[in-house]
Amino acid sequence: MRVIDKSIIEEKLKANNYKMTPQRRAIIEALLEHRGRFIAAGEIHLKTLSRHRGTDFSTVYRNLEILEKMGIIHKTSIRGGAAIYELVCDYSHHHHIICKECGKTAIINACPMEHLIENIEDKGFTVTDHKFELYGYCSKCYKKC
Amino acid sequence: MRVIDKSIIEEKLKANNYKMTPQRRAIIEALLEHRGRFIAAGEIHLKTLSRHRGTDFSTVYRNLEILEKMGIIHKTSIRGGAAIYELVCDYSHHHHIICKECGKTAIINACPMEHLIENIEDKGFTVTDHKFELYGYCSKCYKKC
DNA sequence: CAGTGTTTTGCAAACATTTTGCAACCATTT
DNA sequence: AAATGGTTGCAAAATGTTTGCAAAACACTG
Numbered sequence: 001m002r003v004i005d006k007s008i009i010e011e012k013l014k015a016n017n018y019k020m021t022p023q024r025r026a027i028i029e030a031l032l033e034h035r036g037r038f039i040a041a042g043e044i045h046l047k048t049l050s051r052h053r054g055t056d057f058s059t060v061y062r063n064l065e066i067l068e069k070m071g072i073i074h075k076t077s078i079r080g081g082a083a084i085y086e087l088v089c090d091y092s093h094h095h096h097i098i099c100k101e102c103g104k105t106a107i108i109n110a111c112p113m114e115h116l117i118e119n120i121e122d123k124g125f126t127v128t129d130h131k132f133e134l135y136g137y138c139s140k141c142y143k144k145c
Numbered sequence: 146m147r148v149i150d151k152s153i154i155e156e157k158l159k160a161n162n163y164k165m166t167p168q169r170r171a172i173i174e175a176l177l178e179h180r181g182r183f184i185a186a187g188e189i190h191l192k193t194l195s196r197h198r199g200t201d202f203s204t205v206y207r208n209l210e211i212l213e214k215m216g217i218i219h220k221t222s223i224r225g226g227a228a229i230y231e232l233v234c235d236y237s238h239h240h241h242i243i244c245k246e247c248g249k250t251a252i253i254n255a256c257p258m259e260h261l262i263e264n265i266e267d268k269g270f271t272v273t274d275h276k277f278e279l280y281g282y283c284s285k286c287y288k289k290c
Numbered sequence: 291c292a293g294t295g296t297t298t299t300g301c302a303a304a305c306a307t308t309t310t311g312c313a314a315c316c317a318t319t320t
Numbered sequence: 321a322a323a324t325g326g327t328t329g330c331a332a333a334a335t336g337t338t339t340g341c342a343a344a345a346c347a348c349t350g
Binding site: 164166185186187202203206207227228 | 306307308309310316317318
Binding site for chain 2: 325326327328329330
């Protein structure tokens, strides 16, 4: 299991004919800095600005879309709110528990699908992907609330 | 296990001091018509209009919020997109498989949490809720794509 | 290291979604 | 009939995201 880092991401992008720009690098660095934590597009933009001033919001969105399509980041949202993003930290399949307060995440290595596939196939659905997320509070935020 | 219908919802609302208005009724009927299917706020608004013309979008949103807080509907979203809603069809805990094309859902009675609680508690998180959703295509939409 | 084709960017504007303040309304109670 | 408290439509704003376009930047090539 290879943990993701900057060079892996750059390789991947290159392999898909994406070029490395300061903006893109800044966005990736912002995400790396937040490893293990979901953040909103707005926060990513802010962090990116401090690394490469003038980066536009649209650039951030465009790059997040690219990174997501390449499986480098996860996109989700808490109860239908604004989208939040997180670096995929390694290549193994896993799920998350997400702090509703600060976005901190922990990995859940178990995947419920293993036990459920038979259960589902006779519903007539063809399953392409699944989401299993736990929400709650990390120890820090739990004390505050 | 009591399956939800119009009268249950009306009872619940009344018990919480909410009044039954034509608009609210129209919104609920629109949701009932879509039982077993997630729909977006925009669609609910459209359906509501045909039952009670002039109903404003804000009214729809306000009522969806109320219904959600009372546990009558579920709110979620597919990959960070716009919010989608569905009537909670019964009072038992369960999960969904959602068709990415038409929003049709099926119930998954198994809950992965049953087997996982121990696994998670030593991460320092206090779990308040969880989401387990499968995505794919229902038989109809699968043929089309 | 200039030339080339492609990608990427910033900007501005558009678009989509959701929320809010407010005055008016309605049903029920006093 | 006045008062109460939830509810609505309207208009506007806030929020979040996407797009078209011309200019700039990038990775190659020779």
